[in-house]
Amino acid sequence: MIPQMKMTTYVDALNEALKEEMRRDSLVFVIGEDVGKIGGLFKVTQGLLEEFGAQRVIDTPISEAAIAGAGVGSALVGARPVIEFQFLDFITIAMDQIINHASKLRYMTGGMVSQPIVFRAPVGAGIGLGAQHSQSLEAWFVHVPGLKVVMPSTPADAKGLLKSAIRDDNPVLFLEHRLLYSQSGPVQEGTEFSVPLGVADVKRDGKDITVIATGRTVGLALTAAANLAADGIDIEVIDPRTLKPLDIATMVKSVKKTNRLVVVNDGWRTCGYAAELIAVMTEECFFHLDAPIRRVCTEDVPMPVAPSLQKAVMVSEEHIARACRAVLAA
Amino acid sequence: MHARWHMKRSSSPTQITGAPPDSVETRLKWYCQMCSIRAFELEIVNLNKAGLIPGTAHLYIGMEGIAVGACAAMREEDFLTSTHRGHGHAIARGLDLGRMMAEVLGRSDGYCRGKGGSMHITDITRGMLGADGIVGGGIPLAVGAALGARLRGKNSVVFCFFGEGACNQGSFHEALNMASIYKLPLVFICENNLWALSAPFAETTAGESVAGRASSYGMPGETVDGNDVEAVFTAVDKAAARASQGMGPSLLECVSYRWEGHSIFTRVENRPQKEIEEWKQKDSIERYRAHLLKLKIATPEVLHQIDLEVAATVSEAVIFAKNSPQPKPEQAMEDVYS
Numbered sequence: 001m002i003p004q005m006k007m008t009t010y011v012d013a014l015n016e017a018l019k020e021e022m023r024r025d026s027l028v029f030v031i032g033e034d035v036g037k038i039g040g041l042f043k044v045t046q047g048l049l050e051e052f053g054a055q056r057v058i059d060t061p062i063s064e065a066a067i068a069g070a071g072v073g074s075a076l077v078g079a080r081p082v083i084e085f086q087f088l089d090f091i092t093i094a095m096d097q098i099i100n101h102a103s104k105l106r107y108m109t110g111g112m113v114s115q116p117i118v119f120r121a122p123v124g125a126g127i128g129l130g131a132q133h134s135q136s137l138e139a140w141f142v143h144v145p146g147l148k149v150v151m152p153s154t155p156a157d158a159k160g161l162l163k164s165a166i167r168d169d170n171p172v173l174f175l176e177h178r179l180l181y182s183q184s185g186p187v188q189e190g191t192e193f194s195v196p197l198g199v200a201d202v203k204r205d206g207k208d209i210t211v212i213a214t215g216r217t218v219g220l221a222l223t224a225a226a227n228l229a230a231d232g233i234d235i236e237v238i239d240p241r242t243l244k245p246l247d248i249a250t251m252v253k254s255v256k257k258t259n260r261l262v263v264v265n266d267g268w269r270t271c272g273y274a275a276e277l278i279a280v281m282t283e284e285c286f287f288h289l290d291a292p293i294r295r296v297c298t299e300d301v302p303m304p305v306a307p308s309l310q311k312a313v314m315v316s317e318e319h320i321a322r323a324c325r326a327v328l329a330a
Numbered sequence: 331m332h333a334r335w336h337m338k339r340s341s342s343p344t345q346i347t348g349a350p351p352d353s354v355e356t357r358l359k360w361y362c363q364m365c366s367i368r369a370f371e372l373e374i375v376n377l378n379k380a381g382l383i384p385g386t387a388h389l390y391i392g393m394e395g396i397a398v399g400a401c402a403a404m405r406e407e408d409f410l411t412s413t414h415r416g417h418g419h420a421i422a423r424g425l426d427l428g429r430m431m432a433e434v435l436g437r438s439d440g441y442c443r444g445k446g447g448s449m450h451i452t453d454i455t456r457g458m459l460g461a462d463g464i465v466g467g468g469i470p471l472a473v474g475a476a477l478g479a480r481l482r483g484k485n486s487v488v489f490c491f492f493g494e495g496a497c498n499q500g501s502f503h504e505a506l507n508m509a510s511i512y513k514l515p516l517v518f519i520c521e522n523n524l525w526a527l528s529a530p531f532a533e534t535t536a537g538e539s540v541a542g543r544a545s546s547y548g549m550p551g552e553t554v555d556g557n558d559v560e561a562v563f564t565a566v567d568k569a570a571a572r573a574s575q576g577m578g579p580s581l582l583e584c585v586s587y588r589w590e591g592h593s594i595f596t597r598v599e600n601r602p603q604k605e606i607e608e609w610k611q612k613d614s615i616e617r618y619r620a621h622l623l624k625l626k627i628a629t630p631e632v633l634h635q636i637d638l639e640v641a642a643t644v645s646e647a648v649i650f651a652k653n654s655p656q657p658k659p660e661q662a663m664e665d666v667y668s
Contacts, residue, residue, distance in 0.1 A: 069470020
């Protein structure tokens with residue numbers, strides 16, 4: 001039977017995933033600032049309080065460390081928390097619980113305990129909120145053993161990956177670019193739909209250049225690819241979807257076909273996630289490359305507010321196209 | 331006196347197998363546990379001198395009355411969170427001394443298969459949610475355990491241990507506030523040993539006492555003589571009863587003193603020698619021993635017999651630990667993910 005598809009926004013897709021998982025498993029609960037009465041600042045948790053009650057949809061004081069710690073402790077006694085940070089930037093206050101506790105408790109106890117926690121947060125710039133509400137800090141979390149990191153780029157991936165993240169027995173950072181929240185896309189109907197962690201998706205087939213892009217930049221890469229196609233340049237776009245664990249095989253296969261690679265990520269350039277992707281692909285594909293790898297990242301500055309300044313430092317489809325032309329010319 | 335003892339409870343405190351707290355059996359058990367903590371840690375000092383301890387251990391010697399008195403109020407379904415100075419809580423909760431010592435030595439048969447060491451001894455099956463290497467790190471975790479237990483429909487009380495140094499961490503404030511607004515079943519037990527490494531309590535902590543901070547969070551606070559095991563039990567038992575009745579958390583400040591340095595790794599000591607000696611005169615074990623003899627709860631012979639049993643048990647634990655193999659190198663890559 002062909003699955004029925006429904007046009008769904010990214011926010012609604014996340015909301016459906018939460019509802020379906022909370023109906024399926026009474027140990028799943030949601031905790032965070034403003035997640036209950038108003039359904040979250042970005043409406044991802046809308047309607048949950050009404051359906052599941054205050055014991056499973058918990059509005060908190062502004063206490064990020066205690067929110068994260070509450071997740072860690074509840075997971076130790078068998079619950080499955082989904083924690084919302086209002087902005088990823090605020091997670092800095094909760095880092096002890098994530099880095100020193102959630103990521104390490106299984107290892108430090110020799111495998112005695114598990115930490116089935118999802119840490120959700122909107123990430124990234126683009127709506128003029130300035131340097132403390134715009135960061136893409138995914139590289140920090142990818143660096144730490146014991147964590148998984150997910151960054152969906154479409155409504156379907158948002159729903160399918162969130163369901164898998166909630167069912168996973170490890171701590172998962174689930175990073176949602178806020179510019180994607182209002183975007184619509186086809187999502188398979190039915191509760192059985194999910195997307196496994198650790199599997200990349202080839203979003204566009206091509207033969208000339210591989211572009212590996214994450215989160216919001218996947219859409220930019222696809223636009224750049226469509227524009228370059230007019231000039232006869234055929235781009236393959238790969239979305240890792242799960243930044244950790246990374247589906248290396250899918251990317252290697254692509255680069256061995258195209259022999260050229262551009263890596264795109266909304267994090268800062270220096271020591272960013274793009275740098276890790278380049279290191280991995282260099283190790284795996286060095287002798288298959290016909291040109292040096294290029295990366296397209298956010299410039300190494302705190303995010304400014306003025307639209308002209310913001311545009312100057314954020315990744316754009318023009319930047320991606322320029323990088324693609326550069327690796328072809330090399 | 332022991333109000334909670336007389337309430338209907340789903341099970342009795344685990345350590346005293348149903349015996350009332352003022353029974354001879356219970357009191358001898360407390361004496362035995364305090365002596366076990368002391369003897370276990372004196373062996374750590376020996377093993378460290380012999381170069382057998384990889385890393386460090388933070389000794390609880392001098393503070394035994396707190397762990398034993400507090401854990402005596404725990405029921406089977408209750409949980410505890412501990413600290414970097416956690417051996418006392420683990421022993422008072424009934425963890426196996428052999429597996430504990432094997433963990434301190436980083437061996438395969440340790441509670442954490444040699445991956446955690448002294449600072450991460452955990453036994454989920456006993457509700458011991460773990461020692462913790464981050465000062466104040468376990469306090470929010472205790473709030474989560476209470477939330478999780480409530481979600482699972484369990485009437486568990488969470489006993490959250492931390493030092494006075496942790497009271498100046500933001501996590502203390504966030505966690506106590508959250509526990510209070512949700513009326514969670516928690517007992518916050520501050521072990522005030524007066525020194526945070528080199529930093530004296532009075533110079534680092536605003537306000538008269540830790541217990542005094544309780545009113546800011548709308549919960550009862552009480553300062554307790556941490557070297558009086560029965561006083562600790564009475565206060566913790568009362569707070570636990572309140573918690574399990576849905577009346578919310580309490581903050582108890584148990585004042586005591588660590589006899590040894592901050593850790594076996596730390597060489598610096600800036601505490602006045604006179605102060606250390608004065609506190610040794612207030613030893614909770616000697617004091618309880620005298621109390622038991624004075625009230626004729628025990629004879630010197632009975633206590634001597636307990637001392638011998640403790641020494642034998644700890645010796646066995648050391649032998650077990652020394653005989654436990656080093657973990658295989660390939661195990662370093664295991665247990666990162668579930």
